[in-house]
Amino acid sequence: MNLKIFESIGSYRTFRRGISPQKRIGFVPTMGSLHIGHLTLATTARKECDFVLTSIFVNPTQFGPNEDFNRYPRDLAKDISLLKDQVDGIFAPPTEEMYPVSQRIWVNVNHMNHTAEANSRPGFFNGVATVVTKLFNIIQPDIAYFGQKDAIQCIVVRDLIKDLNFPIELKIVPTVREHDGLAMSSRNQYLAPHQRSIAPILYKALDSTRQFIDDSKEKRRDAILNKTYSVLKHDEITVDYVSLTSMDDAKELDQLDRSKDALLSVAIKIGTTRLIDNIILKHKQ
DSSP: OOOEEEOSHHHHHHHHTTSOTTSOEEEEEEOSSOOHHHHHHHHHHHHHOSEEEEEEOOOGGGSOTTSSTTTSOOOHHHHHHHHTTTOSEEEOOOHHHHOSSOOOOOOOOGGGTTSHHHHHSTTHHHHHHHHHHHHHHHHOOSEEEEEGGGHHHHHHHHHHHHHTTOOOEEEEEOOOBOTTSOBOOGGGGGSOHHHHHHTTHHHHHHHHHHHHHHHHOOOBHHHHHHHHHHHTOOTTEEEEEEEEEETTTOOBOSBOOTTSOEEEEEEEEETTEEEEEEEEEOOOO
16 A cells, blocks of 8 residues: 655645545544554545545644643654555644634534533634534545544534535444553553553443443433442542533433433543543433
């Protein structure tokens, strides 16, 4: 496979014009620091598409002023090595290529301001929606692949594609986990060894709550969230939020409607490292 690396929008667009309209282009957007979860997205795209492209871009507009943009792990050479047998092309622009001037026009995701994630990270979804719009316009894929770990972000991208009329199919790939259940994330490497041993409690809380719902047939929001919080009790964990929302519009639910899927999501901090995870509570036939 002859891996092509594009560092400028112009070089990719020149290449893009040479791809036959009959070829299906799969796109996997990432911020680099790749792990098996990212590679699973790429291999899924490989099975379904003729040409697979990954972007590697740490997007500054989705980081708040006190977040980890400057220390976010970056190792482009390692990422290229991991991808060389998985994809056909890598779009890895410098920041000044994507944002040559101060950003003046934004994609505002006002309908998601009610979510726990938006309250925790003001401006985050606007930054995500703006950069995804830029990337979709540049790459012009047929199918875009995202991971279920970023579930609320996936809802934003789904709505973005629909409302802005992008001719793109969205594929959500299940969360890839470590052997102990911890969702794979680039931020996991921030964890000290003793913190890493604590981190699986995040998925344990979600899975225990799912089992609690199945066993008790519980539908009430407070009872469900209290179960999740009870498992997360630990001296070194700060709970940012526990959220029970609709899969349709990410609105908080007062109780489960067992005829519809719901999303149980959690954000915590272990030390200074913020981790997120979620599970889909499947409706019962």
